[in-house]
Each structure stands twice: as C-alpha cells, then as structure tokens.
Amino acid sequence: MTPTHPALDARLVVRRPSFALDVHLRVAPGEVLALLGPNGAGKSTVLRALAGLAPMVDGHVRVDGLDLTAVPTERRPIGMVFQDYLLFDHMSALENVAFGPRCQGVPKTEARTRAARLLDRVGLADHAGARPRSLSGGQAQRVALARALATRPRLLLLDEPLAALDAHTRFSVRSHLQRHLADFGGATVIVTHDPLDAMVLADRVMVVEDGALVQQGSPVDVARRPRTGYVARLVGLNLYRGRADGTRVTVTGTSGAPVAVTVAGTHSGEVFTAFTPRSVALYRTRPDGSPRNAWRLAVDGIERFGDQVRVHLTGEVDLSADITPAGLAELALAPGDLVWASVKATEVACYPA
Ligand SMILES: Nc1ncnc2c1ncn2[C@@H]1O[C@H](COP(=O)(O)OP(=O)(O)OP(=O)(O)O)[C@@H](O)[C@H]1O
Secondary structure, eight states: OOTTSOSEEEEEEEEETTEEEEEEEEEOTTOEEEEEOOTTSSHHHHHHHHHTOSOOSEEEEEETTEEOTTSOGGGSSEEEEOTTOOOOTTSOHHHHHHHHHHHTTOOHHHHHHHHHHHHHHTTOGGGTTOOGGGSOHHHHHHHHHHHHHHTOOSEEEEESTTTTSOHHHHHHHHHHHHHHHHHOOSEEEEEOSOHHHHHHHOSEEEEEETTEEEEEEOHHHHHHSOOSHHHHHHHTOEEEEEEEEEEEEEEEOTTSOEEEEEEEEEEEEEEEEEEOGGGOEEESSOOOSSSEEEEEEEEEEEEEETTEEEEEEESSSOEEEEEOHHHHHHHTOOTTOEEEEEEEGGGOEEEEO
16 A cells, blocks of 8 residues: 555446446545435445445456455445444444454454444443444444444445434534544545535535536535536526626526526636526516626425525526515515516626536
8 A cells, every 4th residue: 555546446337227337436545525416326336336236347446556346345445334224233232333343353352342442432332232223313323333434444435324314313413423534544435415414524526417427526616516407406506508708698598598697707618607596686577787687587486495485486597596585575476476587697606517
C-alpha cells in the first residue's frame, strides 16, 4: 500500500436482462461518497458489486491498491451496514459485534474486548448483553455500525443506513454516524434516497440514473447546480435546459416550444438555468419593473411545504413557487386559476450544460 493510491478505485460493469450498470468510482482515504439516484437506478448493485455479491462482466475493484476483483466477499476488507441491519437475533449485541473478528480468526477474548470497545465508542456499553430485538431502531443501527467496523475494514459500505428510523431518531443517529465516519480512515460509500443524508454525511455525491453516472460533485455544488430533472426535484429547484445568447436563454418549454428566460450575466451555448421555488413571486396582474421573467400559468396543485405553501404551476413552462399561507389567502388561488409567475433575472442561476 502506498499513499498515492485512492482507498477505492473501481469500475463496475454488471449486466442483467433488463438492466446494465457501468460506473467508475474513486474514493480517497477518509472520504465519504454518497450515491443518490431514483429507485432501480443501480445504487444497491454498486454496493453489491463492490462487496463481490453481484457478478461483474467486466471491471475491477481495488482497495488501497490491492486488486480484489477475484477475491471472495468474506476475504474482502469491507464492512457493510444494511437498511434492516441484519443483526443476529440469537446473539447479544456484543456477540454480534465480535462475530466478524471471530470469523477472521481473532481469539475469542480479544474479539470480545474489541467488540466491547466499539460498543463503548458508539455509546452502547450498557447494552452489550442485550438482544437486538430489545434495542431501539437507533441503537440497532449503532450496533450494526460497530459490527461493520469490528473487522477493521478499509472500505465501509452503507445501504440506506437510516431508512428504517423515524424522523426524530434519524436526526440524532445521522449526526452520530457523521462523527464515526469522520474518524474512519478508509473509503466510505453510502447509498441513500435522502438528500439531507447526502448533504450531512458526504464529502462528495454521485448521482446514478439508469445504471450510469449522471452527475458528481460536492453536495453543495450538486444541490445548487443540478443537471437532471431527478436531482432538481430532489433538491427542490426549477430546472430548464436551453441555449444561451447573452442574457437571454431559450429553453424548451413544457410542450416543446421555445421559451425565453432572462438571466443576469452573459452566457453562450448549451446551459442549464435553475431557480428556487422561493424566488418565484405570484401576481394576479402582470408585474413590471427590473429585468425579470413573467409567465402566465395555471395553478396545477397546492400543497403545504414546511411553513410555506408550494404552488405547482403549468403552462408554457412548469414550475413550483413557494409562498406564505397569507400570500395564498391574499391571492385566493384555486386549482385551474391563471396567475403571473415572476422571477428576477438575478435569481436565475445559469451554468454550462
Ligand atoms: N438480484 C437481482 N436479480 C435481477 N435483477 C435485479 C436484482 N437486484 C436488482 N435487480 C434489478 O437491477 C436494477 C437495479 O437495482 P438496484 O437495487 O441496484 O437499484 P437501486 O438504485 O438500489 O434501487 P432502490 O433505490 O429501489 O433500492 C433494477 O432494475 C432491479 O430490478
């Protein structure tokens, strides 16, 4: 092992009758990579291929420069945490954590000492003798993490590790997990549906759609500059692709017809334009004033969104607008009503496609 190697370097090629995966991953030591993507995109298949559980037709898996492509799962230096934890119910928390090291040939006393230390680290020293069934969801998650770390892996794979938890528990377990991942020196790959998990836990986000990488970057960059409709919906942005000429971008509208969007800076060529629902103002009559975009659109749906109201609009472009409940009452909007949606040019982000 030399420090010049990424902790993980993999190209994963998996083919199934109606699905093909081909992605390349490189993760630095200590780095946390989150895989985001819609259902069926291939996220779990990435983890399974890394673990040696999904047969690959091509590609390689290297951890710390060592080629593991042909190494069986049980001999790979990996730790896994699954959505439902898969703890052994007939064993205590301590025995669950000691199980991996025991399988690696670590003597019983040493394996139990190591397990006790790990349970202490995840704050469960008092629950070492407890059976998984008697633990709360958050506690079981922490036992699963301790178990994954017990074999001293170089690669940690987490498949929707918070999905089974209720919103409140999720919040505290997420920050707990963040601390442990920060202490882990190997590569971590975490699969999640939740953009908040990705924002809080990951150094880098990869978005997978239909078995291929469609976007990657820092969580902030991906959230600010989505490149697909899926990512835009996930982070709650209105996104359009078009062609820029100066401050005017011609995007493809809902029916395929061109629609002009005015942006603040000058741009050229293929671009994305994006703006937040919060930056959209709604009016009954046509607004005027500083450079702005205004479209007359029909109300398609209205839903509560935190302390705001999200209004879905359809017409030459489809977009979402967040307004206050008082604003909604003032406008007296109902589904089907026509309204002016306005966005200042300075609120529209524009970046190369
Ligand atoms: N064991 C399997 N045998 C055959 N096809 C499978 C198998 N596991 C998954 N698939 C298919 O492979 C594709 C990718 O599935 P995968 O579970 O990797 O997606 P995912 O992004 O993790 O989805 P989700 O978010 O729903 O868990 C899907 O079309 C799925 O139906």
